[in-house]
Amino acid sequence: MTNQLLDTKIEFLKGVGPQRAELLKKELGVFTFGDLLAHFPFRYIDKSKVYQIADITSTEAHIQLRGKITDIQVVGERRGKRMVATLKDDTGEIELVWFKGIKWLQNSVKKNVEYIVYGKPTLYRNKLNITHPELDEVEQSLIANQVTLEAVYSTTEKLTAKGLHSKGIHKIQKNLVGQLTGQLQETLPPYLMDRLQLLDREAALINVHVPQDNEVLQKAIFRLKFEELFYLQLSLLRQKVIKTETIKGHVFDKVGDYFNTFYQEQLPFELTEAQKRVIKEIRVDIGSGKHMNRLLQGDVGSGKTIVALLCMLIALDNGFQACLMAPTEILATQHYESLKELLGDMNVTIELLTGSSKTAARKIIHENLENGQLQILVGTHALIEDKVKFKNLGFVVIDEQHRFGVQQRSKLWRKGKQHPPHVLVMTATPIPRTLAMTFYGDLDTSVIDELPPGRKEIKTIHRFDSSRLKIFGFMEEEIKKGRQVYVVYPLIQESEKMDYKDLMDGYESITRRFPSPKYNVSIVHGQMKAADKEFEMQRFVKGETQIMVATTVIEVGVNVPNASVMIIESAERFGLSQLHQLRGRVGRGAEQSYCVLMTGNKLSADGKTRMETMVKTNDGFEISEVDLKLRGPGDIQGTQQSGLLNLNIADLAKDGQILQVARNIAVEILKEDAQLELEKNYRLHTTLQKLFSSKVNWGRIS
Ligand code: ADP
Ligand code: MG
Numbered sequence: 001m002t003n004q005l006l007d008t009k010i011e012f013l014k015g016v017g018p019q020r021a022e023l024l025k026k027e028l029g030v031f032t033f034g035d036l037l038a039h040f041p042f043r044y045i046d047k048s049k050v051y052q053i054a055d056i057t058s059t060e061a062h063i064q065l066r067g068k069i070t071d072i073q074v075v076g077e078r079r080g081k082r083m084v085a086t087l088k089d090d091t092g093e094i095e096l097v098w099f100k101g102i103k104w105l106q107n108s109v110k111k112n113v114e115y116i117v118y119g120k121p122t123l124y125r126n127k128l129n130i131t132h133p134e135l136d137e138v139e140q141s142l143i144a145n146q147v148t149l150e151a152v153y154s155t156t157e158k159l160t161a162k163g164l165h166s167k168g169i170h171k172i173q174k175n176l177v178g179q180l181t182g183q184l185q186e187t188l189p190p191y192l193m194d195r196l197q198l199l200d201r202e203a204a205l206i207n208v209h210v211p212q213d214n215e216v217l218q219k220a221i222f223r224l225k226f227e228e229l230f231y232l233q234l235s236l237l238r239q240k241v242i243k244t245e246t247i248k249g250h251v252f253d254k255v256g257d258y259f260n261t262f263y264q265e266q267l268p269f270e271l272t273e274a275q276k277r278v279i280k281e282i283r284v285d286i287g288s289g290k291h292m293n294r295l296l297q298g299d300v301g302s303g304k305t306i307v308a309l310l311c312m313l314i315a316l317d318n319g320f321q322a323c324l325m326a327p328t329e330i331l332a333t334q335h336y337e338s339l340k341e342l343l344g345d346m347n348v349t350i351e352l353l354t355g356s357s358k359t360a361a362r363k364i365i366h367e368n369l370e371n372g373q374l375q376i377l378v379g380t381h382a383l384i385e386d387k388v389k390f391k392n393l394g395f396v397v398i399d400e401q402h403r404f405g406v407q408q409r410s411k412l413w414r415k416g417k418q419h420p421p422h423v424l425v426m427t428a429t430p431i432p433r434t435l436a437m438t439f440y441g442d443l444d445t446s447v448i449d450e451l452p453p454g455r456k457e458i459k460t461i462h463r464f465d466s467s468r469l470k471i472f473g474f475m476e477e478e479i480k481k482g483r484q485v486y487v488v489y490p491l492i493q494e495s496e497k498m499d500y501k502d503l504m505d506g507y508e509s510i511t512r513r514f515p516s517p518k519y520n521v522s523i524v525h526g527q528m529k530a531a532d533k534e535f536e537m538q539r540f541v542k543g544e545t546q547i548m549v550a551t552t553v554i555e556v557g558v559n560v561p562n563a564s565v566m567i568i569e570s571a572e573r574f575g576l577s578q579l580h581q582l583r584g585r586v587g588r589g590a591e592q593s594y595c596v597l598m599t600g601n602k603l604s605a606d607g608k609t610r611m612e613t614m615v616k617t618n619d620g621f622e623i624s625e626v627d628l629k630l631r632g633p634g635d636i637q638g639t640q641q642s643g644l645l646n647l648n649i650a651d652l653a654k655d656g657q658i659l660q661v662a663r664n665i666a667v668e669i670l671k672e673d674a675q676l677e678l679e680k681n682y683r684l685h686t687t688l689q690k691l692f693s694s695k696v697n698w699g700r701i702s
Contacts, residue, residue: 005183006034014175020162027156033176037205039169040224040649041151044211045118048148054091056121056128065089065117066138072109074102085109087117094121095129114138134167149211173209180206187687188227189680192665199223208649222658225650230662232438232647235688237666241674249291250394250419255283256317258348259310266344267306274298274450275307281446282311282424286395292422295436298448299620300428300584301455307448308397309339311424316348316375320394320421323377325384325412327400329354329530330537334559335399336378353379353388356530384411396421400428428584429577430620432628434656437663449621457618458587460595462571462611471596472513475565479519479546483591484563488582490573491526491551499551500527506569507549520545552578561589571597571614572607576627579614606630628653 010030011021024030030039051063067089074083083105085096096117098105119133153169164172184202186193193200199207199216204223211217271279278296285292298304312322324339326332336352343350351365351374368374372391377383393415413420425443436445463471475485487510489503503525511521522536522545540548541560548563552574566586571579579597587593597611613626650658669681676685 005179006032006037008033010036013172015172020164023159023162023164027159036173036176037209038648039153039173040208041153043152044217045150045152046148047116047150050116052091053087053089053094056094059121059123059128062118062120065094066114067117068114069096069109069111072106072111074106087115095127096133097129097131100132109135110137149214149217151209151211170209177206177209187683188230189683191680196226196661198226201227221649225655225658226662228647228650229655229659230666231687231691233659233663233666234669234684235691236438237663237670238676238688241670243293244290247291248289248419249286249422250318250320250416251289252283252286252314252318252320252394252422254317255314258313258316258346261346262310262313262343266342266346268342269452271306272303272448272450272452274448275303278307278446278448279310281444282307283314285444286311286314286422291420292424293443294422294424295443295445296424296426296448297430297436297445298426298428299430299451300581301451301588302428302448303452304399304426304428304448305335305338306342308399308424308426309342312376312395312397313348315395315422318394320392321369321372321375321377321390322395322397322421323379323383323390323393323412324397324399325379325381327380329356329380330534331399332378332380338559339376339378348376349374350376350378353377353382355380355382357382384415388415390415390417392417393421396423398423398425400426428620429581430624432621432624432652432656434652434659435628437659438652454590455587456590456592458583458593458595460583460597460615460618462597462599462615464601465598466601468598471567471598474594474596475547475567476514478565478594479514481591482562483565484540484543484545484560485547485565485567486563486582486585487547487549487567487569489549489551489569500525502570503549503551510547510549514547519547521547521549524548524550526551552582559588560585562591564589564591564593566593566595567598568596569598570600571611572599572603574610576610576613576623576630579610580620580623583614583618 009021010016010024010032011018013033013036016024024036028035028039030036045062045064047064049064050066053065053067056063065087067087069085070088070093071086072083073085074081076082081099081102083098083102085098087094087096096119114137116136116138117130117133118136119130121128121130151170151173153166153173155165155169159165159169162168180202182202184205186201188198188201192198198204199219199222201223203216204220207216207220208224211220282292282294285294296304296307308324312324315322324332324335326335332354333352336350340350349368351368353362353365357365365374365377366387366389369377370389370391377388377390382388396412398412413423415421478485487506489499489506491499491503503523507521507523514521520539522540524533524536528536536545536548539545540563543562564586566583568574568579568582574582583595586595595614597614599607599611603611609626609630613623617623652659669676669684672678673681676688
């Protein structure tokens with residue numbers, strides 16, 4: 001059975017026509033019946049619950065009232081012009097106010113007729129009123145709605161002007177839903193439907209738009225969310241299966257002198273259990289002949305560098321070269337230096353290649369890479385230039401993944417010969433599990449979920465600007481103990497000038513409070529030349545300055561173990577993951593470390609939650625979960641470009657559990673039937689094929 005009905009052009013739907021169709025296409029991307037069906041409501045009004053006017057106490061929620069309009073007046077001039085109607089029920093009166101569409105309303109709103117009124121009360125001059133409520137005559141509303149739950153749709157100004165406000169959309173949805181019976185193909189196999197007690201597809205789509213009652217509605221929503229997430233997981237995991245079948249990797253089955261010598265003679269500390277586990281996971285992977293594509297998540301300071309080094313040494317033991325790519329020059333340099341130090345006098349060749357490498361040095365590096373004398377190359381984007389050719393690149397480490405695109409990853413891939421190099425992507429920005437499962441669904445993941453022993457938990461406090469003097473006092477005490485302090489200012493592009501002024505003002509008051517020669521203060525910001533930045537950074541790294549005043553340029557990666565205080569100015573202007581990254585700059589040594597979040601007195605609800613979360617926990621994963629809830633998946637760093645997140649009904653911030661169920665089932669199915677050849681999986685096979693051919697538009701599953 002085909003789904004001709006769903007492919008029907010939207011202009012042919014009753015109540016639409018050419019003009020509205022044009023708008024629906026432009027404004028909502030709705031071209032067909034199927035597209036409209038996939039324009040899901042974002043909320044429902046409970047028509048069964050009617051408030052009494054006397055009971056309204058808050059302005060928190062949308063409410064429904066039932067009463068008669070006893071008075072209508074137009075008052076005010078020009079922009080203040082408004083229509084005010086008095087609504088009365090048995091318990092009291094409330095004013096309804098409209099600023100727009102007054103002419104039309106004057107003609108259509110009737111006195112002494114019973115209305116159902118829906119809207120959100122607001123407090124104006126100590127009186128409650130409702131601005132721009134929805135009105136429905138009781139008679140009509142009763143006839144039109146046998147149901148008590150009414151779907152609410154997102155719409156646009158232009159659509160509203162053509163009568164396609166939420167109610168208008170609801171109306172055409174009803175026209176569409178009326179034609180569906182017996183027309184929709186099921187997309188999930190019966191054994192899954194039975195197992196999860198799922199509503200069938202037709203009933204789900206009908207009920208999500210025109211719910212029979214709340215119980216069925218919840219089942220409908222679950223069914224549709226499950227379907228969306230399930231097929232997403234199934235396709236991601238299938239891709240992974242196909243990749244493992246078609247792309248082979250170098251077999252690194254030897255653990256030889258490089259690894260062993262390092263492990264026995266150079267390793268400066270005992271690895272944590274988590275580090276050992278992750279190395280084991282990677283070793284199994286790269287020894288198996290499949291191509292490794294692995295994401296390594298580990299909170300700041302969890303010790304990812306040593307893991308990367310040990311892996312690179314295994315590559316060397318198997319006769320291959322390795323490279324490590326970092327997003328900034330400062331970071332690449334630091335990696336290079338710490339790797340060199342870790343290697344000590346071991347016989348390993350390692351070089352640094354960045355944008356500012358001199359031509360002569362560059363030439364030698366290029367040569368030695370090609371003839372194989374150079375074993376490990378550390379660098380920035382400079383690594384992926386075409387000129388850089390390896391003799392036999394076997395292992396690639398990418399640090400701070402979210403700054404590199406997929407394209408860059410694949411460019412590195414192509415530098416391998418015969419097989420692509422194994423890839424280890426390291427990120428210190430923990431990603432909520434749900435996002436990792438989708439965004440990185442095709443990667444394997446390893447997690448270092450344990451910090452090296454002896455670390456003291458960073459103490460975090462939140463203070464208002466008014467306590468700055470006290471904070472200065474605290475800084476002084478810490479500096480007296482020999483510690484160093486970061487003071488960080490926000491840098492947000494739109495108001496760069498103002499930020500710069502804030503930074504400079506801050507710098508000035510700090511140098512006044514901490515004058516030379518007793519104290520030295522470094523400053524680093526975006527408008528400085530790279531060489532000057534580097535110079536100032538180095539002064540701080542070497543301990544020549546006690547205070548580092550900076551914009552967020554120090555956000556990622558730098559390691560100054562003696563710095564134990566992080567003061568974040570205007571902390572309310574930072575996102576949670578940024579705050580967490582910044583805090584990660586301290587707590588790297590044995591001393592007790594502190595993070596002070598400075599804010600103004602006025603905080604938004606979100607801002608308050610962010611500060612509270614930071615004070616409450618040091619756990620990056622927990623923080624990332626809160627971040628996801630506050631901002632939604634689209635705003636989490638690095639995920640924006642991913643088409644995978646164009647979900648229609650599921651929400652990664654809220655539907656983690658459904659996602660987990662969906663993924664587990666997808667894994668189970670593919671384990672038994674990787675090719676989806678079994679009779680019972682026929683529907684899965686055909687649906688997936690359609691999804692791939694229609695370029696991931698989950699709403700068009702049909
Ligand atoms: P990140 O995961 O943030 O990149 P690093 O690899 O820079 O963390 O490690 C942070 C610090 O912890 C470094 O100074 C490193 O030498 C140290 N470190 C790493 N692993 C251990 C361990 N198992 N025991 C003690 N210190 C460790
Ligand atoms: Mg690191």
